[in-house]
Amino acid sequence: MxxxxxxxxxxxxxxxxxxxxxxxxxxxxxxxxxxxxxxxxxxxxxxxxxxxxxxxxxxxxxxxxxxxxxxxxxxxxxxxxxxxxxxxxxxxxxxxxxxxxxxYTAAGYRAAQHLIRTDSDHKDLVLFTPEGEPIDNAVLPTGLYVAGHYIDFLYSPTQVAQAILHRVNLCTVTTPAR
Incomplete structure (x- = not known):
């Protein structure tokens, strides 16, 4: 049954x-x-x-x-x-x-900034303040490799971060330890 x-x-x-x-x-x-x-x-x-x-x-x-x-x-x-x-x-x-x-929280956006700085050729690319706020006048490259993925649809700092974070598990990055 x-x-x-x-x-x-x-x-x-x-x-x-x-x-x-x-x-x-x-x-x-x-x-x-x-x-x-x-x-x-x-x-x-x-x-x-x-x-x-x-x-x-x-x-x-x-x-x-x-x-x-x-x-x-x-x-x-x-x-x-x-x-x-x-x-x-x-x-x-x-x-x-x-x-x-x-x-995505500010902590998530900070994690995306960290990934950009460690995984890409653009170590100088700064998209967010330390508080996780987007810097809207950031000069963006035409494409970016982050975490093994090529991102070529760069429109704004927030969209770059969302494209990166879409593929990243943030459980250990932004969740406080218990």
Whole structure:
């Protein structure tokens, strides 16, 4: 027999899974309302990359939106292990999708500045003050290699940092030790 897990109960499981996977990072997990009531939004500052978060949250989606057909593909059921000698149970999550959104704090922007100074040929490139505020009149190169990635769409100091930070896990950089 299949157990159906409501979106509200799935949100609790997502919170617990993210807290377990990324201790010290504060996640906001909210259910949508209205016609999108089966959707969730996960937001957080700094911490893991969005790909790392999606690797966790993807397990809790009962359906996946398919842009090619403009419809949903059923994710099917999953087996959830029980406690001790208890048999696994078959579960279907009622959540249609989980969106994630990552913000960057001043500490995150300082980490991006550090990466630019240590990983690029532009050791003199200063995009942020020590407080993490962007210096909007910074002279930007036409391209930049940072952490093994070439970034060629340089528009503003903030966008340069976001392009860098999009690929960087900031859990150990900006999360205070406990």
């Amino acid at each position: 299949t157990d159906y897990i409501t979106t509200k109960d799935t949100a609790k499981l997502v919170r617990a899974a993210l807290k377990n996977a990324f201790p010290g990072v504060k996640f906001s997990v909210r259910m949508s309302t209205g016609t999108a009531a089966a959707w969730m939004n996960v937001s957080y500052s700094d911490g893991p990359t969005e790909l790392e978060v999606r690797a966790i949250t993807g397990w809790f989606e009962g359906r996946h939106f398919n842009g090619m057909t403009d419809g949903y593909d059923d994710a099917g059921t999953v087996l959830v292990a029980g406690d001790g000698e208890e048999m696994p149970r078959e579960v279907r999550y009622c959540c249609d999708g989980i969106n994630s959104h990552r913000e």
